[in-house]
Amino acid sequence: MANVLPMRTPAETALIERFKAEQSSLPGAVEARAEAFARFEKSGLPSRRVEAYHYTDLRNLMREAAPAITARPEPRAPEKHHLLIENGVYLGGDAPEGILVLPLAEALREGRVALGAAMGAASDIVVDLNTALCRDGIYVRVDTVVEAPLFIGFAETLGNAASVMPRVVVEVAAGAALTLVELHAGPDGIAYQKNAVVELILGDGAKVEHIRINEGGDKALMLSTLAVKLGAEAELMSLGLVSGGEVSRHQVFVTYAGENAKIDLRGATMIKGRQHADNTLVVDHAVPNGVSRELFRNVIDDEAQGVFQGRIIVRPHAQKTDGQMASNAVLLSDGAGMANKPELEIFADDVVCAHGATSGALDENQLFYLMARGLPRSEAEALLVEAFLGETLDAVSNDGLREVLAERISRWLEARAR
Amino acid sequence: MLEIRNLHVEIDGKKILNGLDLVIRPGEVAAIMGPNGSGKSTLSYVIAGKEDYEITEGDILLNGQSILEMEANERAAAGIFLAFQYPLEIPGVATMTFLKAAMNAQRKARGESELSPGDFMKAVRGAAEKLGINPDMLKRPLNVGFSGGEKKRMEILQMSLLDPAYCILDETDSGLDIDALRIVAEGVNALRGAGRGMLVITHYQRLLDHIVPDVVHIMAKGRIVKSGGKELALELEKNGYADYVEAA
Ligand SMILES: Nc1ncnc2c1ncn2[C@@H]1O[C@H](COP(=O)(O)OP(=O)(O)OP(=O)(O)O)[C@@H](O)[C@H]1O
Ligand SMILES: [Mg+2]
Numbered sequence: 281m282a283n284v285l286p287m288r289t290p291a292e293t294a295l296i297e298r299f300k301a302e303q304s305s306l307p308g309a310v311e312a313r314a315e316a317f318a319r320f321e322k323s324g325l326p327s328r329r330v331e332a333y334h335y336t337d338l339r340n341l342m343r344e345a346a347p348a349i350t351a352r353p354e355p356r357a358p359e360k361h362h363l364l365i366e367n368g369v370y371l372g373g374d375a376p377e378g379i380l381v382l383p384l385a386e387a388l389r390e391g392r393v394a395l396g397a398a399m400g401a402a403s404d405i406v407v408d409l410n411t412a413l414c415r416d417g418i419y420v421r422v423d424t425v426v427e428a429p430l431f432i433g434f435a436e437t438l439g440n441a442a443s444v445m446p447r448v449v450v451e452v453a454a455g456a457a458l459t460l461v462e463l464h465a466g467p468d469g470i471a472y473q474k475n476a477v478v479e480l481i482l483g484d485g486a487k488v489e490h491i492r493i494n495e496g497g498d499k500a501l502m503l504s505t506l507a508v509k510l511g512a513e514a515e516l517m518s519l520g521l522v523s524g525g526e527v528s529r530h531q532v533f534v535t536y537a538g539e540n541a542k543i544d545l546r547g548a549t550m551i552k553g554r555q556h557a558d559n560t561l562v563v564d565h566a567v568p569n570g571v572s573r574e575l576f577r578n579v580i581d582d583e584a585q586g587v588f589q590g591r592i593i594v595r596p597h598a599q600k601t602d603g604q605m606a607s608n609a610v611l612l613s614d615g616a617g618m619a620n621k622p623e624l625e626i627f628a629d630d631v632v633c634a635h636g637a638t639s640g641a642l643d644e645n646q647l648f649y650l651m652a653r654g655l656p657r658s659e660a661e662a663l664l665v666e667a668f669l670g671e672t673l674d675a676v677s678n679d680g681l682r683e684v685l686a687e688r689i690s691r692w693l694e695a696r697a698r
Numbered sequence: 699m700l701e702i703r704n705l706h707v708e709i710d711g712k713k714i715l716n717g718l719d720l721v722i723r724p725g726e727v728a729a730i731m732g733p734n735g736s737g738k739s740t741l742s743y744v745i746a747g748k749e750d751y752e753i754t755e756g757d758i759l760l761n762g763q764s765i766l767e768m769e770a771n772e773r774a775a776a777g778i779f780l781a782f783q784y785p786l787e788i789p790g791v792a793t794m795t796f797l798k799a800a801m802n803a804q805r806k807a808r809g810e811s812e813l814s815p816g817d818f819m820k821a822v823r824g825a826a827e828k829l830g831i832n833p834d835m836l837k838r839p840l841n842v843g844f845s846g847g848e849k850k851r852m853e854i855l856q857m858s859l860l861d862p863a864y865c866i867l868d869e870t871d872s873g874l875d876i877d878a879l880r881i882v883a884e885g886v887n888a889l890r891g892a893g894r895g896m897l898v899i900t901h902y903q904r905l906l907d908h909i910v911p912d913v914v915h916i917m918a919k920g921r922i923v924k925s926g927g928k929e930l931a932l933e934l935e936k937n938g939y940a941d942y943v944e945a946a
Contacts (some may be wrong), residue, residue: 334896371753429932430801586873594715609872644749644750646748646788647787648746648748648749648789649782649785649786650748650788650796651769651770651774652770652771652773652774652779652780652782652801652857653771653774653796653803653804653860654748654771654774654800654801654803654804654807655771655774655799655800655802655803656769656771656803657769657771659799659803660771661795663788663791663795663799664788664791665789666791667788667789667790667791667839670790671790
C-alpha cells in the first residue's frame with residue numbers, strides 16, 4: 281500500500297487532539313468546523329511541496345503547536361472607537377456610531393453569521409485551522425456611511441508561548457462605508473503562534489478602507505488572512521504594514537461576486553535580522569468588469585527574507601477585467617533576499633492585466649547625489665527608503681492614519697540607523 | 699586652497715585621469731574646457747567623493763589636508779559643492795524636505811544647531827526668487843519631471859543655500875535658454891568673492907561672457923595641457939582642440 285501522507289509532526293498531532301478535545305465546547309458553525317478540520321486532517325500543515333507555501337514551509341516552521349490559552353484576561357477600560365481582542369479573547373470596547381458589534385461567539389451560537397462566507401472558491405489550510413478552532417472574536421455590521429475609523433486591537437500579553445486564533449467577520453451593507461484598522465502587537469522574545477482571520481463582506485456599492493499593522497513580537501509566528509467578498513461596484517483599499525514577527529505570512533483572498541468592483545491592495549514590509557515576511561494574494565475575478573491594483577513594497581535588511589506571491593485569476597466570462605500588480609523590493613544588505621512570484625491565470629480574452637516585479641539595492645547614483653549635499657549615508661538611505669515605502673500610503677484617505685503609518689516607517693528607519 | 703596633485707584615476711581598469719595637476723585658489727574662478735570624454739566630469743566626481751573610481755596615484759588637498767579618505771557627505775560639510783552635469787531625480791522626496799535635510803546635515807556636521815522652520819523658509823524663498831524658481835516647484839519631488847533648465851537652476855539654488863567654500867559647476871550652462879543662462883550666471887556671480895573658489899566646466903565661451911574666469915585650463919586625455927587667461931577660451935572657440943589633443 282502506498283504511503284501517501286508523511287508522518288504527522290508533533291504540531292499536527294497536537295492540533296488534531298486539540299480539535300477533538302474542544303469540538304463540543306466550540307461556539308456554533310458545527311458543520312463548517314467539521315469540514316475545515318477534515319481538510320486539515322487529510323493534508324496536514326502545508327510544506328514547501330504545496331505550491332502556495334513553497335517559500336513559507338509551514339510544516340517545517342511550526343514543528344510544535346503552542347498550547348491554547350485558557351486564562352481569561354482582565355477586562356480593560358475601552359479606548360474611544362477601539363475594540364480589543366486580548367490573547368484571542370474579545371474584551372469589548374467602543375465603536376463609532378452606526379456600527380453594530382457583537383462577540384463572535386454569540387453571533388455564531390445564534391447562527392447570525394457563517395464562517396468562510398468571504399472565501400469564495402479559495403481554500404487554505406491556515407484558514408481551515410482557524411475555522412475549526414476559533415473560539416472568540418468579533419462580528420461587525422455596518423449599515424451606513426461611518427466616517428470615524430474603527431480600531432481593532434489584537435494584543436498579545438502572553439508570558440509564555442501560546443496559540444491564539446481570533447476571527448473577525450465584518451459585513452458592510454450595500455452603500456455603507458467603513459474604515460477599519462487592525463493593530464497587532466505582542467511581546468518580544470516569546471514564540472507565540474497567531475492565526476488571525478478577518479472576513480470582509482462588502483455589499484453592492486460598499487466602500488472599505490482597511491489598514492493592518494503587524495508589530496508582533498520578534499519570536500512570533502504571525503499568520504493572518506484577509507478574505508474579501510465584493511458586491512457590485514464595491515470598493516476596497518487594504519494596506520498591510522509589516523515590521524513584526526519572526527515569521528509572518530499575510531494572505532489576502534479576494535472574490536468578485538458583483539461587477540464593476542474595485543480593489544487596491546497595498547503592502548509596506550520592513551524586515552531585518554532573520555525575519556521572514558510573506559505576502560500572498562489570490563484575486564479571483566469571477567465576474568466581468570472588475571478592477572484590481574496591487575502595490576507591494578518590501579525593504580529588507582540583514583539576513584531577512586521577503587516573499588511576494590500574487591495570483592490573479594480571470595475566469596472565462598470575466599471580460600474587461602483590469603488588473604495591475606507590482607511588487608518591488610529594496611535589499612539593504614548582501615544577505616537580504618526576496619522571492620517574487622506574480623502569476624496571471626487568464627481564461628478570458630478581453631482583459632488588461634500586467635504585473636511587474638523588481639528587487640535590488642538602492643540606486644548608488646541617487647545615494648551619491650544626496651551624500652554630495654551633506655547627508656550621511658544612513659540618512660540618505662532612510663530618505664530613499666521612506667520615499668519608496670511612502671508611495672504605498674498614498675491610498676490612505678484619512679490624514680491622521682496616513683501620518684501614523686508614516687511615523688511607524690520613520691521609527692523603523694531610525695532604529696536601523698542607531 | 700583646493701589642490702589636485704598628479705591625480706591618476708581608473709574605472710574598471712580603464713585609465714581616465716592621467717597625472718592631473720590643478721590648483722584653485724580662494725576667491726578664484728577657474729574654467730576648464732576640454733573635448734568630450736577628456737575626463738572633466740570624472741574629475742568633478744572624484745573631487746566630490748563618488749566611490750566608483752580607483753585613485754592609483756596622487757592626492758586632493760583642501761586647505762592642505764587630503765580629502766581622499768573622506769566620504770562625500772564629509773566633503774560637502776567641509777565646503778565642497780558639485781553642481782551636477784545631470785542632476786538626479788529623487789521620486790517621493792519633496793524638494794523642500796531634501797533642502798532642509800541637506801542644510802541641517804551640514805550644520806550638524808559643523809556643530810551648528812538646526813535651522814528654525816522660519817529661517818529655513820525665508821532662506822529658501824529668497825534664494826528661489828532670485829533664481830526665478832516658482833515656489834510650487836519646491837513642493838514637487840526633487841528634480842522629478844523638471845525640465846533640463848529647471849534642474850540646473852535647482853542646482854544653483856542648492857549651491858546658494860549650502861554656502862560652500864569651493865563650487866564645481868559641471869556644464870551648468872547646458873540645457874539653459876538664453877534668459878535662464880543669464881539668471882543662473884547672475885546667481886553664480888552673486889556667490890563670487892568672499893574667498894570662494896569656483897571651477898566652471900563648460901564647452902562654450904558664451905557662459906564665460908557672463909561668468910568671467912580668472913584662469914582657463916584646457917583638459918585633454920585626462921590632464922591639464924594648457925592654462926592661461928580668459929583669452930584662452932576665445933582662442934579655443936576659433937581653433938578648436940586639435941592642437942592640444944595631439945600634444946597630450
Ligand atoms: N562608469 C564608467 N565606466 C567606464 N568608463 C567610464 C565611466 N565613466 C566615465 N567613463 C569614461 O571616462 C571618460 C571620461 O568621461 P567624462 O564623463 O569624465 O568626460 P567629460 O570630459 O565630462 O565629457 P563630456 O564633455 O562629454 O561631459 C569617457 O571616455 C567615459 O566613457
Ligand atoms: Mg562631462
